[in-house]
Amino acid sequence: MSRLEGTVARLRSLLRTRAAESRMDDEFEFHIAMQTEKNLARGMTPAEARRGALLAFGGIDAHREAMRDDRRPRLLAELMQDIRFAARSLRHSRAFGAVAVLVIALGVGATTGLFSLANTLLFRALPVAAPGELYTLQEVRRGAVSIGPEGRRVPYSRYEAYAEATGEVFDGLAAHTLRSFSLRADDGATSIPGALTSPNYFDVLGLRPAIGQLYTRGDEPVAVLSHRFWRDHFDANADAVGRPVHLDGRPYTVIGVAPRGFDGTTTGLTVAVWLPFAAARLEAPADMDHWVGMFGRVYDREAVERANAALSAVALRIPPDEPKTTVERAYLAPLTGLPEGARASVGGFLGMLMAAGFVVLMIAAANIAALLLARSVARRREIALRLALGAGRFRLIRQLLTESIVLFLAGGAGGIALAYVATALLSRITIPGVPIAIDATPDLRVLGFALTLAALTGVVFGLAPALSAVRPELLSALKDGTSSGASARTRGRSTFVAGQLAFTMLLLITAGLFVRGLQRGLSVDPGFDADGVVIGSINLDRHGLTAEEGRAFQADLRRRVQSLPEVESAAFARVVMLTGSESAAEVRSGDGDTLALTAAHNVVDADYFRTLNIELAAGRGFTAADTRSTEHVVIVNETLAERLWPRRNPLGQHLVRGGTTYRVIGVARDGRYVDIGEVARPFAFYAAEQDYSPQMTLHVRGRGDPGRLIQAVRRELHTLDRDVALELAMPLATMMGFPLMPYRFAAALIGAFGLLGLILAAAGVYGVMAYHVAQRTREFGIRLALGAPPTHLLRLVIGRSAMIAAAGAAAGVLLAIIVTRLIGGMLFGLSPLDPITFGSVAVTLAAVALLATWLPARRALTVDPSRSLRAD
Amino acid sequence: MPPTTQVDALRGTLELLVLRTLSVDAMHGWGIGERIQQATSGVLDVNQGSLYPALQRLEHRGLIRSRWGVSENNRRARYYSLTAAGRRALTAETESWRRFAAAVEVVLQNP
Numbered sequence: 001m002s003r004l005e006g007t008v009a010r011l012r013s014l015l016r017t018r019a020a021e022s023r024m025d026d027e028f029e030f031h032i033a034m035q036t037e038k039n040l041a042r043g044m045t046p047a048e049a050r051r052g053a054l055l056a057f058g059g060i061d062a063h064r065e066a067m068r069d070d071r072r073p074r075l076l077a078e079l080m081q082d083i084r085f086a087a088r089s090l091r092h093s094r095a096f097g098a099v100a101v102l103v104i105a106l107g108v109g110a111t112t113g114l115f116s117l118a119n120t121l122l123f124r125a126l127p128v129a130a131p132g133e134l135y136t137l138q139e140v141r142r143g144a145v146s147i148g149p150e151g152r153r154v155p156y157s158r159y160e161a162y163a164e165a166t167g168e169v170f171d172g173l174a175a176h177t178l179r180s181f182s183l184r185a186d187d188g189a190t191s192i193p194g195a196l197t198s199p200n201y202f203d204v205l206g207l208r209p210a211i212g213q214l215y216t217r218g219d220e221p222v223a224v225l226s227h228r229f230w231r232d233h234f235d236a237n238a239d240a241v242g243r244p245v246h247l248d249g250r251p252y253t254v255i256g257v258a259p260r261g262f263d264g265t266t267t268g269l270t271v272a273v274w275l276p277f278a279a280a281r282l283e284a285p286a287d288m289d290h291w292v293g294m295f296g297r298v299y300d301r302e303a304v305e306r307a308n309a310a311l312s313a314v315a316l317r318i319p320p321d322e323p324k325t326t327v328e329r330a331y332l333a334p335l336t337g338l339p340e341g342a343r344a345s346v347g348g349f350l351g352m353l354m355a356a357g358f359v360v361l362m363i364a365a366a367n368i369a370a371l372l373l374a375r376s377v378a379r380r381r382e383i384a385l386r387l388a389l390g391a392g393r394f395r396l397i398r399q400l401l402t403e404s405i406v407l408f409l410a411g412g413a414g415g416i417a418l419a420y421v422a423t424a425l426l427s428r429i430t431i432p433g434v435p436i437a438i439d440a441t442p443d444l445r446v447l448g449f450a451l452t453l454a455a456l457t458g459v460v461f462g463l464a465p466a467l468s469a470v471r472p473e474l475l476s477a478l479k480d481g482t483s484s485g486a487s488a489r490t491r492g493r494s495t496f497v498a499g500q501l502a503f504t505m506l507l508l509i510t511a512g513l514f515v516r517g518l519q520r521g522l523s524v525d526p527g528f529d530a531d532g533v534v535i536g537s538i539n540l541d542r543h544g545l546t547a548e549e550g551r552a553f554q555a556d557l558r559r560r561v562q563s564l565p566e567v568e569s570a571a572f573a574r575v576v577m578l579t580g581s582e583s584a585a586e587v588r589s590g591d592g593d594t595l596a597l598t599a600a601h602n603v604v605d606a607d608y609f610r611t612l613n614i615e616l617a618a619g620r621g622f623t624a625a626d627t628r629s630t631e632h633v634v635i636v637n638e639t640l641a642e643r644l645w646p647r648r649n650p651l652g653q654h655l656v657r658g659g660t661t662y663r664v665i666g667v668a669r670d671g672r673y674v675d676i677g678e679v680a681r682p683f684a685f686y687a688a689e690q691d692y693s694p695q696m697t698l699h700v701r702g703r704g705d706p707g708r709l710i711q712a713v714r715r716e717l718h719t720l721d722r723d724v725a726l727e728l729a730m731p732l733a734t735m736m737g738f739p740l741m742p743y744r745f746a747a748a749l750i751g752a753f754g755l756l757g758l759i760l761a762a763a764g765v766y767g768v769m770a771y772h773v774a775q776r777t778r779e780f781g782i783r784l785a786l787g788a789p790p791t792h793l794l795r796l797v798i799g800r801s802a803m804i805a806a807a808g809a810a811a812g813v814l815l816a817i818i819v820t821r822l823i824g825g826m827l828f829g830l831s832p833l834d835p836i837t838f839g840s841v842a843v844t845l846a847a848v849a850l851l852a853t854w855l856p857a858r859r860a861l862t863v864d865p866s867r868s869l870r871a872d
Numbered sequence: 873m874p875p876t877t878q879v880d881a882l883r884g885t886l887e888l889l890v891l892r893t894l895s896v897d898a899m900h901g902w903g904i905g906e907r908i909q910q911a912t913s914g915v916l917d918v919n920q921g922s923l924y925p926a927l928q929r930l931e932h933r934g935l936i937r938s939r940w941g942v943s944e945n946n947r948r949a950r951y952y953s954l955t956a957a958g959r960r961a962l963t964a965e966t967e968s969w970r971r972f973a974a975a976v977e978v979v980l981q982n983p
Contacts, residue, residue: 002957006934013928023950027901027924030949034902035920037945058921066925070932 013071024067032057082402100368104411107361109418112450114357116423116442118350126337127261129206134335137294139315140328149178149266150293151339159292161318169307170296172204177292182725184246188718189725193435194273195264204297212241212256218276223252227260229272249723267337270437295335304332349742353749359503360753366496367760369461370767372404376469383469397466404462405455412454490772494804497764501808502815504757505845509816511754512837514747517827526578527671529613530736533701534709535576536729540694547692560716566703571607572688572696580739582674589644590654590661597682599640600673605688611701619651619666622687632690634662638670640682677828706731758848765852769801773856777863785865797857805849809842886926888969891962894936898953900943901927927952935961
């Protein structure tokens with residue numbers, strides 16, 4: 001209790017300084033008055049009495065100060081003092097301060113920007129009610145499998161069975177699937193991203209509408225718009241509610257707008273409109289078999305294991321939906337915005353980039369540390385004086401440390417600004433046709449990260465210079481400004497620089513490997529020619545066309561497009577090659593061999609091979625003669641042929657897929673089909689005429705500007721049916737470039753980091769060599785005077801620098817050998833120890849180090865022996 | 873007049889004396905100084921002003937408390953009194969001082 005009283009008293013006197021000061025004055029005055037009275041009683045004159053009292057009291061100001069010091073927590077007062085001192089001393093060396101802040105800003109900015117991206121993709125919770133309670137239901141199955149951004153998907157009917165049976169685990173289980181819709185507009189249909197959901201979708205998420213209402217039943221043709229879409233298409237006008245939107249040719253009434261900031265449950269993919277499943281089904285029964293993702297609000301987050309067991313039991317009880325499909329189990333995974341698998345790879349990728357950013361920060365910080373060290377050497381007289389006058393050593397160290405922390409925090413603030421700008425720009429990037437929007441701008445968490453990073457780095461890298469500045473060589477420092485321990489300092493700095501060189505080498509080698517890996521990947525002949533080809537997908541599924549009508553539609557469109565003057569050839573295919581999508585099925589030889597394997601495939605029409613310039617090694621392509629009524633045919637690639645019919649002629653052989661027998665009529669040369677970096681895989685082409693699919697991608701080879709070509713195709717499509725949209729329309733090469741974007745990004749970013757590191761390391765080399773030469777000026781003067789040839793001095797200097805560079809390079813190579821193994825999988829087959837990369841980086845580093853040594857080395861040569869000997 | 877020894881350097885000792893003085897009676901700063909002077913027969917002449925930082929320290933540690941009051945000659949003065957913690961501290965500090973003094977005595981007795 002008394003302790004509490006004491007604390008209260010302390011706080012009171014801290015906060016109410018005026019009251020405390022006046023109390024002090026009153027008490028002192030009382031005391032002096034009493035003493036004066038006592039003196040008067042003793043017989044002194046009033047003047048003597050007062051003077052005597054004051055004398056006996058002692059120095060009033062000293063006592064006042066003592067009490068003030070006790071009032072203010074000393075640490076806080078000293079901290080304020082240190083900060084003011086730091087600001088003042090930095091203002092004096094403005095150039096140093098500016099450079100330091102800039103360099104740190106770059107390092108902190110890079111790391112913070114990447115962390116902000118990671119924050120958005122991995123850490124930020126969905127803008128829904130209690131996101132921690134939401135889990136997805138993942139079903140593990142063999143046979144017919146479907147995985148999408150919603151996670152592992154099941155047919156809708158299966159979801160319904162789950163919803164009924166899992167009332168004990170979930171307080172509401174919802175289903176959804178992402179798909180695009182064609183939105184009718186005046187000049188043709190555009191494709192907008194949307195989602196079909198179960199009626200309780202919004203309920204489970206706990207969302208409230210911005211305007212209007214969110215549907216809770218599923219049987220009416222209503223639609224909920226996203227806030228973003230509402231802003232863009234209806235100008236955020238409240239009378240949008242009640243208006244119709246035509247999606248896939250059918251009208252839906254807008255009943256409400258989702259809250260601002262909600263773009264669906266998948267981070268990055270923006271949903272523009274939500275429709276209830278049943279409403280879509282009412283209009284087009286062919287759409288019944290949706291594959292959906294499931295998520296729900298669990299009652300008990302702790303009991304995940306038990307829930308998994310219960311869910312698996314339910315999973316096994318529900319009768320299988322597809323033939324030859326076995327369900328193994330079901331489990332819960334948190335609903336986090338990115339599907340499970342993606343989280344791991346995104347996390348790994350961003351982690352790698354952040355590590356590179358961190359390395360740059362370390363290099364930059366090492367530079368600053370070296371500069372601080374140099375500054376402390378320059379201030380040694382001042383520091384020695386202060387120590388001699390009684391300044392506490394610890395206090396002095398704290399003050400120097402504060403300087404470095406202030407510097408780093410200022411750099412950190414600059415870094416945050418840089419990161420904000422960079423991420424804002426990044427967030428603006430849109431890819432036409434792909435509904436991706438990522439708001440990667442920093443939030444509070446990122447801010448906290450940046451400041452902590454800056455402060456910690458400041459402490460770590462400011463410690464060494466601060467400690468070394470306060471060494472007990474007072475006397476010599478005071479006398480003649482020299483200090484022993486200079487050689488130790490040079491060694492320290494040299495180690496720093498060698499470290500910088502090593503890390504720079506690591507960055508440059510990593511970037512170089514990415515670049516060469518990409519080159520290697522791109523140099524592989526994919527087996528087709530993408531130049532001059534544009535693509536666009538149409539999906540006739542939703543428009544209520546039968547297979548007959550669909551076929552006719554596709555043929556019609558193809559004919560129209562082919563008759564365009566700038567078009568050389570056009571063809572439909574189900575899969576777009578080398579964009580990462582893969583369709584595969586089990587195939588086996590039809591001769592009764594039990595040899596079976598999984599082969600990827602594509603379903604294409606007759607002109608496909610011509611449009612993409614795919615070469616046939618034997619046999620023929622598909623022709624108009626291959627129709628639904630003639631025998632099924634297939635074109636295999638060399639690898640598939642070799643695997644099913646080793647050393648035999650594949651032409652005329654039979655292949656069985658899913659119960660249908662196909663005759664091999666042609667063999668295509670091997671190429672790359674799914675990823676640019678893949679190894680030879682078996683592949684089969686089936687005829688589109690014999691295997692109808694409502695969703696196909698039109699490939700058009702034409703002359704002239706690709707944009708105009710796409711417009712021309714759109715116009716033809718519009719004349720045929722104004723409700724069908726051309727989706728993902730772009731040059732084929734562009735789409736093929738998407739899977740490579742992360743690698744390009746990594747190479748560019750790490751390369752930029754490496755370049756920055758190189759500049760910093762070069763500055764470091766220059767600094768340490770300049771200092772080194774300055775230190776040995778007298779020695780050089782003596783040597784020259786004693787007749788040493790100038791080239792000898794040059795050798796000494798360059799030899800020193802070469803030692804540092806060699807140490808740095810050796811360490812760098814070692815680091816690279818260990819680290820690059822981790823990125824081995826991203827190099828398209830290039831060895832992570834690629835000697836050309838290692839060699840060229842080493843040579844570059846050596847050249848730069850030599851260049852940085854040039855100026856100080858020359859200065860060594862121009863030493864005037866007589867002057868250096870006389871000077872001190 | 874016997875030579876006075878400056879006690880202000882030995883802050884701890886001063887605080888001990890203040891606690892002792894206040895254990896008898898609550899009083900104002902001037903009174904504490906006078907009492908210590910009287911009790912030690914002027915041997916310890918407190919650098920009077922240094923009393924006040926000591927009083928503030930003791931108050932911040934919760935060993936004494938203060939409030940405004942009226943002095944004998946009708947002046948406004950700040951009166952200090954001991955808290956429970958102060959009483960406990962007094963006992964402890966007295967013990968430790970006695971031990972210290974005894975040790976010094978031993979050294980002085982035996983060269």
